[in-house]
Amino acid sequence: MARQAQAGDESAFAEIVRRYSPRVFSVASRFFRQRSSVEEAAQEVFLKAFTQLKSFEGRGSLEGWLTRIATNTCLNILRSAKRRPELTVSDLTEDENKWLDDQLTNVASEPKHSVEQHVIAADLADRVLAVLPPEDQLALLMIDGEDASVKEVSEATGWSESKVKVRAFRARKKIREAMEKLLSGNGKEPRIGGAIGNER
Amino acid sequence: MVKSLELEVQSAMKDEHVIEMLDSVPFGSLSKEQLTVVESHGQVCVSCSNAYRTAILASAVMKERLQSAVEPPPFFETRVLAGLREQQAVENVPALVRLWKSAGALVSSMAVATVALAAFSFAVPSALTPVSDQTASAYSAESVILDQSGDDQMTYEQVLSTMYSDDDEAK
Numbered sequence: 138m139a140r141q142a143q144a145g146d147e148s149a150f151a152e153i154v155r156r157y158s159p160r161v162f163s164v165a166s167r168f169f170r171q172r173s174s175v176e177e178a179a180q181e182v183f184l185k186a187f188t189q190l191k192s193f194e195g196r197g198s199l200e201g202w203l204t205r206i207a208t209n210t211c212l213n214i215l216r217s218a219k220r221r222p223e224l225t226v227s228d229l230t231e232d233e234n235k236w237l238d239d240q241l242t243n244v245a246s247e248p249k250h251s252v253e254q255h256v257i258a259a260d261l262a263d264r265v266l267a268v269l270p271p272e273d274q275l276a277l278l279m280i281d282g283e284d285a286s287v288k289e290v291s292e293a294t295g296w297s298e299s300k301v302k303v304r305a306f307r308a309r310k311k312i313r314e315a316m317e318k319l320l321s322g323n324g325k326e327p328r329i330g331g332a333i334g335n336e337r
Numbered sequence: 338m339v340k341s342l343e344l345e346v347q348s349a350m351k352d353e354h355v356i357e358m359l360d361s362v363p364f365g366s367l368s369k370e371q372l373t374v375v376e377s378h379g380q381v382c383v384s385c386s387n388a389y390r391t392a393i394l395a396s397a398v399m400k401e402r403l404q405s406a407v408e409p410p411p412f413f414e415t416r417v418l419a420g421l422r423e424q425q426a427v428e429n430v431p432a433l434v435r436l437w438k439s440a441g442a443l444v445s446s447m448a449v450a451t452v453a454l455a456a457f458s459f460a461v462p463s464a465l466t467p468v469s470d471q472t473a474s475a476y477s478a479e480s481v482i483l484d485q486s487g488d489d490q491m492t493y494e495q496v497l498s499t500m501y502s503d504d505d506e507a508k
Contacts, residue, residue: 147418147421150418150421151414151415151417151418152414154413154414154417154418155413155414158409158413158414159408159409161409162406162407162408162409163406165407166403166405166406166407167403170402170405172407175407176407176409176410176413179409179413180416180417180420183417183421184417184420184421184424187421237394240393240394240397241390241393241394255401255404255405258397258398258401258402259401259402259404259405261398261401262398262399262401262402263402265395265398266398266399266402277399278399278402278403280363281363281364281365281395281396281399282399282400282402282403283403284363284365284366305363306360306361309359309360309361309363309392309395310360312395313359313360313388313391313392313395314391316391316394316395316398317387317388317391320390320391320394
């Protein structure tokens with residue numbers, strides 16, 4: 138199919154788009170939440186893939202090749218539209234406060250959320266993740282969010298495994314600090330396990 | 338004996354901060370033993386307790402972020418192929434034509450403006466308002482500034498004759 142598409146067969150390329158668009162959409166959904174943004178990114182990915190088909194030598198899988206193009210295309214889109222707003226205390230709404238409280242009180246069991254609560258959480262996630270550079274966001278979402286291995290992230294991005302580890306470490310630290318800033322600004326100081334407060 | 342061992346373990350836990358551990362692995366991958374160590378240390382260390390709390394929240398937030406994956410719309414491939422044809426059509430047009438398409442309107446309007454200005458500057462004034470040399474020199478800047486004794490100034494005799502000739506006429 139890839140060879141036919143390489144030769145300029147449009148119907149073969151249409152079949153590639155049909156078969157792999159769920160994968161490309163899933164990759165683009167890591168970066169964008171708006172349907173229109175995901176669709177635009179996916180279209181750009183396939184247009185780029187068509188022009189680069191000649192460079193696909195068939196050593197790896199077509200899916201892996203497309204995943205890499207999708208990842209790099211989405212990173213480029215995010216980089217070009219980069220604006221990292223500083224998180225402020227007023228950013229935390231009452232609903233978000235409540236959602237965060239739920240998470241802390243139900244650490245052991247996974248709390249069940251309504252559709253509305255999912256939206257609240259996803260909005261909060263977007264704003265917290267916005268403090269990170271796109272590359273760090275990607276590493277964190279893949280490893281911590283999707284349970285991907287360092288090797289899988291390395292294959293999807295083309296980065297070395299040590300670079301992936303460093304990015305994930307740095308991203309965890311930054312996102313924790315952002316969360317801490319957000320919570321301390323809202324006067325939330327619940328103690329897990331009843332810390333007694335003699336800081337070292 | 339057992340109690341002293343427990344105390345030793347607790348003391349070791351107190352000494353070692355767990356923030357590093359929280360940052361180096363995904364929160365979801367922490368084993369039960371690691372979580373026990375983190376929680377025990379959190380009881381005596383506020384900064385690690387806060388780090389643990391925020392790690393829980395960060396992990397939950399990220400899981401939520403990935404819940405809403407967008408599905409491809411029906412006939413997405415048709416849209417991609419249309420985009421592809423559009424791209425190919427743009428690429429097939431020669432570079433000069435593309436340049437003309439984007440900048441043609443601007444270049445044309447500039448050319449029209451230049452021709453109009455040239456016409457107004459050279460052709461129209463000479464055709465509509467012929468200026469004689471005499472008139473031009475009479476009101477030139479030099480004559481106004483330097484020629485203080487104007488021709489239309491009357492002499493004393495002229496003034497007197499004008500005054501008395503009027504009186505004679507009245508008589």
